[in-house]
Amino acid sequence: MNTLSYALLSLIARAPLSGYDLLQQMKQRVGPMWPVRHSQIYPELARMEEQGLITYEVVEQVERPAKKVYHLTDAGRQALRQWVTEPTQANTLRDEFILKAYSLWLADPQQALARFREQQQEHIQRRGEHEATLARLRQSWGAELDQPRSPLFSSAIALRYAIGYEQHYLAWLQQVIEALEQAHPGA
Amino acid sequence: MNTLSYALLSLIARAPLSGYDLLQQMKQRVGPMWPVRHSQIYPELARMEEQGLITYEVVEQVERPAKKVYHLTDAGRQALRQWVTEPTQANTLRDEFILKAYSLWLADPQQALARFREQQQEHIQRRGEHEATLARLRQSWGAELDQPRSPLFSSAIALRYAIGYEQHYLAWLQQVIEALEQAHPGA
DNA sequence: GAAGACATGTAAGAGGTTACATGATTGT
DNA sequence: ACAATCATGTAACCTCTTACATGTCTTC
Numbered sequence: 001m002n003t004l005s006y007a008l009l010s011l012i013a014r015a016p017l018s019g020y021d022l023l024q025q026m027k028q029r030v031g032p033m034w035p036v037r038h039s040q041i042y043p044e045l046a047r048m049e050e051q052g053l054i055t056y057e058v059v060e061q062v063e064r065p066a067k068k069v070y071h072l073t074d075a076g077r078q079a080l081r082q083w084v085t086e087p088t089q090a091n092t093l094r095d096e097f098i099l100k101a102y103s104l105w106l107a108d109p110q111q112a113l114a115r116f117r118e119q120q121q122e123h124i125q126r127r128g129e130h131e132a133t134l135a136r137l138r139q140s141w142g143a144e145l146d147q148p149r150s151p152l153f154s155s156a157i158a159l160r161y162a163i164g165y166e167q168h169y170l171a172w173l174q175q176v177i178e179a180l181e182q183a184h185p186g187a
Numbered sequence: 188m189n190t191l192s193y194a195l196l197s198l199i200a201r202a203p204l205s206g207y208d209l210l211q212q213m214k215q216r217v218g219p220m221w222p223v224r225h226s227q228i229y230p231e232l233a234r235m236e237e238q239g240l241i242t243y244e245v246v247e248q249v250e251r252p253a254k255k256v257y258h259l260t261d262a263g264r265q266a267l268r269q270w271v272t273e274p275t276q277a278n279t280l281r282d283e284f285i286l287k288a289y290s291l292w293l294a295d296p297q298q299a300l301a302r303f304r305e306q307q308q309e310h311i312q313r314r315g316e317h318e319a320t321l322a323r324l325r326q327s328w329g330a331e332l333d334q335p336r337s338p339l340f341s342s343a344i345a346l347r348y349a350i351g352y353e354q355h356y357l358a359w360l361q362q363v364i365e366a367l368e369q370a371h372p373g374a
Numbered sequence: 375g376a377a378g379a380c381a382t383g384t385a386a387g388a389g390g391t392t393a394c395a396t397g398a399t400t401g402t
Numbered sequence: 403a404c405a406a407t408c409a410t411g412t413a414a415c416c417t418c419t420t421a422c423a424t425g426t427c428t429t430c
Contacts, residue, residue: 002389003283010290020409033285040390042411065398065409080290085298088284090309096190097275098220098348103197103267104341111272112335122277148299148370154291157366161285161359168355172348179344183335189417207381227418229383252381252426 001079005048007034008041009072009080012054014151016071019045029155032130032162045070053079101176109184113177120173127166134159188266192235194221195228196259196267199241201338203258206232216342219317219349232257240266288363296371300364307360314353321346 011017011025019041026036045068048054053076056068072080097119104112137156138145145156198204198212206228213223232255235241240263243255259267284306291299324343325332332343 003286004389006290007286010286013290013293018409019411023409030286030289032279033282033289035279035281035390037391038410039392039412046411061399061408063399064407067409077293081293084287084290084294085302087302087305088287090284090306090313091282092219092222093280093282093352094222095220095278095280097277098345099190099194099197099217100271100275101348102217102220102341102345103193103200103271104344105336105338106200106264106268107271109335115272115274118274119277126277146366148296148367149292151292153366154289157291157359157363158285158289160362161288164355164359165280165352168351172344172351175347176344179333179340180335191417205381206383210381222418224419225382226384226420233383248380248427250427251379254381 001051001083002044003034004036004040004044005053006080006083007036008044008048009053009076009083012070012072013077013080016069018059018067018069020067022070028133029158032126032165033158048076052076109180113180113184116173116177116180120170120177123166123169123173127163127170130159130162130166134163188238188270189231190221191223191227191231192240193267193270194223195231195235196240196263196270199257199259200264200267203256205246205254205256207254209257215320216345219313219352220345235263239263296367300367300371303360303364303367307357307364310353310356310360314350314357317346317349317353321350 007026007030008022011022011030017025019038022041022045023036023038026034026041045054045056049056049070052073054070055073056070058066059069060066097115100115134156137152137159141150141152144150144152147153194213194217195209198209198217204212206225209228209232210223210225213221213228217223232241232243236243236257239260241257242260243257245253246256247253284302287302321343324339324346328339331337331339334340
């Protein structure tokens with residue numbers, strides 16, 4: 001059992017989904033905390049089915065190709081619940097841009113500034129997307145977002161995490177940009 | 188050329204180092220942004236030497252086993268400089284604890300609170316370590332930390348990033364803990 | 375003489391990315 | 403016809419982790 005399989009269980013626990021649906025949802029919802037490709041999803045689903053965590057039924061569709069819709073077994077639900085309440089060792093982030101910042105002293109300050117501003121745009125964009133998603137949830141579900149037993153609460157805190165992350169990233173970028181500008185006025 | 192090799196170049200660019208030294212420095216300095224094991228370092232150094240990015244000399248020591256001390260070639264320095272000033276595609280974080288938060292609705296609130304408080308301790312600890320390191324740098328080097336052309340500037344901004352990250356993480360943990368406590372008073 | 379830091383490697387396997395491959399169905 | 407979306411898979415390769423393996427030198 002790897003983390004990916006729990007990520008998939010997390011989504012199937014909310015509603016039965018096909019591999020294709022899972023791919024879309026991983027990109028939209030879980031994407032910020034666990035990116036994934038379809039080439040990883042399909043073999044993983046097969047393994048989980050073998051292990052009895054999920055089962056599927058083939059659903060014929062009128063206007064689309066048939067699909068395998070997976071849902072949790074009791075064992076799957078239990079495995080997920082177990083994993084969620086287990087201690088987690090805090091991860092170390094692996095961020096290439098920060099790694100580059102560590103060698104910023106080697107770079108041409110003008111180019112460095114350009115790169116930092118690029119990142120700024122990127123992270124502003126992402127923050128905006130997360131904020132929009134959270135606003136949409138709030139509009140659709142209102143106070144349910146504040147009920148810890150609701151899946152919506154979980155969605156909301158994950159989104160708030162992502163927004164906070166972008167916020168911190170932007171603050172840091174801004175800080176460095178100002179330091180670079182001060183050292184090199186007129187860039 | 189993978190990211191790890193650039194991480195190693197980043198350190199060798201500041202001072203010639205052995206594989207063992209690199210391991211220590213990756214843990215202490217670059218650790219927060221790029222964790223690594225010795226079993227990855229040694230083969231990678233061999234590959235980089237083949238590619239002409241680094242060279243080494245065997246240094247005999249009186250009170251320690253001999254070691255291979257690596258230093259950059261011109262090609263290595265150029266490759267590093269090139270990489271630093273290239274655009275970087277912003278990474279997606281991969282955080283298991285946040286993933287678990289996404290399924291928090293399945294968890295027993297008491298246990299959830301316990302896990303969140305564990306994380307709090309962990310991140311408080313980390314923030315403290317980074318702050319101490321930054322304070323030490325500041326004490327040793329003073330205003331040099333503010334000169335973008337100095338390696339110390341790069342070290343300082345990387346540390347500030349790490350501190351900001353822990354800060355944001357702690358703020359988020361606190362937020363969720365308060366929400367859980369409010370829903371379950373007396374936990 | 376045992377433990378611990380210093381020092382350097384290899385091997386097996388898990389996890390993840392990129393590329394290859396196929397086919398249905400809808401809209402233009 | 404062609405592109406786009408829906409839908410599911412396999413294969414090759416790279417990266418990273420875990421475990422295996424060896425040897426030096428110092429301190430207790």
